[in-house]
Amino acid sequence: SQQGEEDPQALSIQEGENATMNCSYKTSINNLQWYRQNSGRGLVHLILIRSNEREKHSGRLRVTLDTSKKSSSLLITASRAADTASYFCATVARNTPLVFGKGTRLSVIA
Amino acid sequence: EPEVTQTPSHQVTQMGQEVILRCVPISNHLYFYWYRQILGQKVEFLVSFYNNEISEKSEIFDDQFSVERPDGSNFTLKIRSTKLEDSAMYFCARGQGAFDGYTFGSGTRLTVV
Numbered sequence: 044s045q046q047g048e049e050d051p052q053a054l055s056i057q058e059g060e061n062a063t064m065n066c067s068y069k070t071s072i073n074n075l076q077w078y079r080q081n082s083g084r085g086l087v088h089l090i091l092i093r094s095n096e097r098e099k100h101s102g103r104l105r106v107t108l109d110t111s112k113k114s115s116s117l118l119i120t121a122s123r124a125a126d127t128a129s130y131f132c133a134t135v136a137r138n139t140p141l142v143f144g145k146g147t148r149l150s151v152i153a
Numbered sequence: 154e155p156e157v158t159q160t161p162s163h164q165v166t167q168m169g170q171e172v173i174l175r176c177v178p179i180s181n182h183l184y185f186y187w188y189r190q191i192l193g194q195k196v197e198f199l200v201s202f203y204n205n206e207i208s209e210k211s212e213i214f215d216d217q218f219s220v221e222r223p224d225g226s227n228f229t230l231k232i233r234s235t236k237l238e239d240s241a242m243y244f245c246a247r248g249q250g251a252f253d254g255y256t257f258g259s260g261t262r263l264t265v266v
Contacts, residue, residue, distance in 0.1 A: 073252065074252060076254055076255075078257075083242075083262075084259055084260070085157075085244060085257045085258055085259040085260050086196065086244065086246075086255075086257040087257070088254035088255060088256065088257075090254075091252070091253070091254050093252065131195075131196065133196075135252075139209070140186060140198050140201045140209060141186070141198065141246075141248075141255055142198060143188075143195050143196040143197075143198075144195065145194075145195045146195065
């Protein structure tokens with residue numbers, strides 16, 4: 044299975060701190076994506092990193108990818124209470140649809 | 154870009170009844186997907202739809218499930234005879250292929266009683 048697995052399962056930080064979430068997967072991939080889900084809502088695409096990329100930035104988000112270790116990290120800098128949500132990594136392998144991990148629940152305390 | 158709209162937002166149905174979940178991708182995207190998320194669990198792939206045909210389906214997507222794109226914009230998931238374990242959030246998504254992110258709808262919460 045190519046499933047991504049995030050850790051930690053839950054993370055609680057103070058507003059202004061940085062939040063780091065990690066994801067590991069098992070098979071070769073085309074790309075890895077991070078999604079955010081507010082409670083009871085849909086999934087919002089945050090960022091996509093291709094297998095030949097090592098780092099990508101988008102606003103306060105920084106994603107790294109280490110294909111040798113089959114792992115990725117999502118860093119949210121200067122977190123805000125509005126960043127409270129579940130964050131999922133998802134992988135795309137050749138000719139397969141998106142496969143999600145179990146997610147990390149992030150709580151940012153004001 | 155227009156969002157993916159799913160209807161209804163919440164549906165309660167009796168076990169054994171048929172349900173149809175609707176999605177309006179409103180786009181020229183080629184790929185459409187259905188995923189589900191049982192409460193507190195991971196998001197699971199059900200089926201992908203490309204060029205008006207099923208391109209891939211998971212083990213979950215058994216004979217009780219079917220998908221259709223009856224016209225140019227609507228995309229439906231039908232569950233013929235619902236079971237209690239079908240209770241979940243069902244998400245529709247659209248994509249452009251392997252190197253693009255998916256755009257998800259806000260989901261339909263299905264409760265089977």
